[in-house]
Amino acid sequence: MDNCIFCKIVAGQAEASIVYETERVLAFMDLVPINPGHTLVIPKEHYPELKDIPPDIGGEIFQVGMKIEQAIKDSDIPCEGTNLLLANGSVAGQEVFHLHLHVIPRLTGDRSGFRFNSVNRSMPGREKLDQMAEKIRMSR
Ligand SMILES: [Zn+2]
Secondary structure (H helix, E strand, C coil): CCCCHHHHHHCCCCCCCEEEECCCEEEEECCCCCCCCCEEEEECCCCCCHHHCCHHHHHHHHHHHHHHHHHHHHCCCCCCEEEEECCCCHHHCCCCCCCCEEEEEECCCCCCCCCCCCCCCCCCCHHHHHHHHHHHHHCC
16 A cells, blocks of 8 residues: 555555564554553554454454563563553544554553543443344344
8 A cells, every 4th residue: 555654664665663573463663652662563464444354364463462562561661551452443543544453551640541431331231231242143
């Protein structure tokens, strides 16, 4: 993809601080980190969203994310907890449409915007939860 910054990084046409690399996956430092150590894990091939990506590459991205997460904790980078976050679609906060997994060190009081909250959050009860489970089971 000609105008994709992540493809340019993979091709060596744009600068990045590389952390780790396999044949199919690349990890590098986020240019605008939420906290120091914020790393992105991407497939080397251009896949815009999760639906586009072969399951085995999706699995490898998560495995590399786990490795990076542990490496951050084992380093002297301040890290009290982590978020592994994949934003899929603009409504979910995706800005670069080359799929990427964020590995984000979290610190007390860092006030990052991500919270388990929305205007739709509620306690729907077992019947509605069972209905949702059924819908997802049926459309697999
Ligand atoms: Zn790309």
